[in-house]
Amino acid sequence: MIRVKRHASFGGWVDYYKHASRATGTEMKFSVYLPPQAAKERRPVVYFLSGLTCTEENFTVKSGVQAHAAKHGLIIVAPDTSPRGAGIEGETASWDFGAGAGFYVDATVEPWAKHYKMFSYVSEELPALIAAELPVRADRQGVMGHSMGGHGALVLGLRKPEQYLSVSAFSPICAPSRCPWGEKAFNGYLGPDREAWRQYDATELVATARIRRPLLIDQGAADEFLESQLKPQLLAAACTKADHPLELRQREGYDHSYFFIASFLGEHVEHHARALLA
């Protein structure tokens, strides 16, 4: 992996990297925040998965995460949201499918299957790379995300609870099998068999979670996508049925933007710090 840029930040460093990915067969990019504590010892790491159209940069420059991560001594890793430049026809034709919209699944349908392996990338290849190259405690990982990335964080947390000790999400797509964004993505990446979609749908996965890690979700009540795409009430009902611990906070007046994320990110980082520093 090659460091492309570095900025001092809150006593630590914001670093941007690129590397050749085996999972996607493309170059992939991510950002890392190294808190001051990481200069002396290995520290826990929290992955942040971003939403539709985002790159590794949005969360890094807009969320203010560095202040919170420096306070608790957590390393933050923010990957890009898809392969780029895979050379697939139509890759950049939609803002909600293809480039910038990997949906954190391993595609099985051509022409996407060769490159769009974001589930493997974010939950296997990238953590292994980070563990080999950076001062993380690989036994202390958390995951959070926003919107499409909130969906990704919930899915990773529910499917790999041994790997991710803490999980949280902002305005996640809670039931992607039952909303337009998710149906378009799953049809395109996974094909029409809805049985194959279940492994990437948090509302389905809650029923069979092996370890019941508490889920923390913040949701803006004025979010323009709440009713049509996000549907937290479906996840809440599934959690109630499965007796899965969920803290779902409705925030009056807040929308889907990074201003919302920034407002409550301190509480999410604290949630991860409690689990990862315990």
Added chain:
Amino acid sequence: MIRVKRHASFGGWVDYYKHASRATGTEMKFSVYLPPQAAKERRPVVYFLSGLTCTEENFTVKSGVQAHAAKHGLIIVAPDTSPRGAGIEGETASWDFGAGAGFYVDATVEPWAKHYKMFSYVSEELPALIAAELPVRADRQGVMGHSMGGHGALVLGLRKPEQYLSVSAFSPICAPSRCPWGEKAFNGYLGPDREAWRQYDATELVATARIRRPLLIDQGAADEFLESQLKPQLLAAACTKADHPLELRQREGYDHSYFFIASFLGEHVEHHARALLA
């Protein structure tokens, strides 16, 4: 003035406005952060002047100012850095002159003189508009800025100490008459007579300041523009000579970016809060 966008943020609101400006003869844009306290009473206001190429958005989305402003109950106003669309030939040809580079001066040289009146705009027209339309305490104003906007903040603070009770800057252009960015701008907007430049050069103005308000400056030691453009040592020498209070902090490892601003912005907002809430 027309509100274009609004986002809930840290219990308050980030608002974007546009309005027809008399000073510039163009439409102008700015952002406002209203902290929660402003819903109940008039609050002090701090203006943030941005650097080259910025609009009203950069500081608003990248600095994390809302957390600090909400803590102290300060209103923050971030104007655009120049007129846009004035229709002047060459207006957008340079990144360091014309659009995005108003330098907070009142141009006297054609074709700029008709529209590029940023000193009058930020220090007269905009504060009057804000005082008329928003719940600010017009007798409690501060000013801060970054780079070109740090220069602007120092000049406003030194020339209008009755208006601005507190002043601070990140990596300001401290002696614009003696660096390439400033010389290009002043030649273009004010003409070759260097006598006319003195009123817009903090290092010159310190000698004759009517009220000696303390200046707070943070400067990254790894700033790529430090030696060539910013020259804080010239301002420091002028302050020593004039016995003007200056706190100039060199920050090891920090560059010219918003990651630097964000890292120390809490201390700057505190500096303003101490003066404005006293």
